[in-house]
Structures are given as C-alpha cells and as structure tokens.
Amino acid sequence: MNWQSITAVLTVPSTENLWQLRGDLRAAGTPADSPLWEILRQFHDFLAHLAAGAEAHQYSQLASLMDIGAVGGVALENLLQSNSSEELWQKFLAGSISEGLMVLASRQYVKAFKTEMGTVYQTAVWFLYDALWQLSAQTQPELSPAARRQHLDFLMAPIHDNATPETVKIALIGRLFQILLLTHLAASRKP
Numbered sequence: 001m002n003w004q005s006i007t008a009v010l011t012v013p014s015t016e017n018l019w020q021l022r023g024d025l026r027a028a029g030t031p032a033d034s035p036l037w038e039i040l041r042q043f044h045d046f047l048a049h050l051a052a053g054a055e056a057h058q059y060s061q062l063a064s065l066m067d068i069g070a071v072g073g074v075a076l077e078n079l080l081q082s083n084s085s086e087e088l089w090q091k092f093l094a095g096s097i098s099e100g101l102m103v104l105a106s107r108q109y110v111k112a113f114k115t116e117m118g119t120v121y122q123t124a125v126w127f128l129y130d131a132l133w134q135l136s137a138q139t140q141p142e143l144s145p146a147a148r149r150q151h152l153d154f155l156m157a158p159i160h161d162n163a164t165p166e167t168v169k170i171a172l173i174g175r176l177f178q179i180l181l182l183t184h185l186a187a188s189r190k191p
Helices: 003-011 015-027 036-081 085-139 145-160 166-189
Strands: none
Touching (some): 003 015, 036 085, 085 145, 085 166, 145 166
C-alpha cells in the first residue's frame, strides 16, 4: 500500500489525491465489497461539487461586480449626454432604477451559491451520518441507539446551523470523511 496517497488525502484533500488513493487501493487488492469504495466515491463527489460550486460562485461574483460598474458607467453617460438638469435627473433616475434592478438580479446568483452549497453539505452529511452510525454500531455495540443518535446529532449540529461559517462546514465535513476513511483503512489492514 502506498502511504503517500493516504498522506496526500489527509493533508490536501482533492479529487486528484482521491483518484491516486483509489488506484493504490485497487492495486493493493482491496476487496470490491469494502466500505472504502463508497467512502471514496462520496468524498470525491463532495470535493468535486465543492470545486464546481466555488468556481461558479467566483464567476457570479465577477458578473455582479461588472454590473455594479455598469451602473456607474450609465450614470456618467447620462451626465455627459444631458442638455438640461431636468433631463439629467430623469435619465439618471430611469437609468438608476433599471441598472439597480440588474445589479440586484446578479446578486441573487451569488446568494444562490449558498443554497446550492447547502444541498452539497446536506448530501454529504446524510451519507456521513449513516456511515458513522454503522461504524459506531460496530465499534461500540454497547452504546444504546438513543445515545448513538445524541452523539451523532451533536457532531453534525454545526453543519446544520445557519450561523456556522461556510468554511467551517466544509472543514468539518472534510475531516469527517478523512476520519471515516482512516478508520476503514486501518480496519482493512488488520490480520
């Protein structure tokens, strides 16, 4: 087993590093029914959606900033083309309203990012909850289902909390994937 690919996933989680680990696990003969495959797939999906969403967010931010700049351009154009102060204010008001609405519309794309990412987080957390429940049931069979649920709900609470910053949610989900991955890797290497 190539420990470099495991180290890479733990230090720089990326789709590329997961791809490398996947190949190493295949080459090492990891059984097809191992839970590692689903963990890798879900972790990969999370990181891929995160990267795509972040790129789309950057484009939306840029478009929004360009729209804001356009408002100033329209105002300047109206100022330069006006023959009277009354005409200037009429053009300025009309231009400001239409351009302002355009800016508001473009800002909605930026807000949509948070909603889109919320779906990505919830999909990942849905998988993690079940996977961690199974792991807990295997490693702590004496724990009651009510206590197991209480522990997992507490662990997942920051991800469900709207006040938690996006970066914290991402880091927590990523860390949970890493812990789950490491735990199953360690279990698969025991004699």
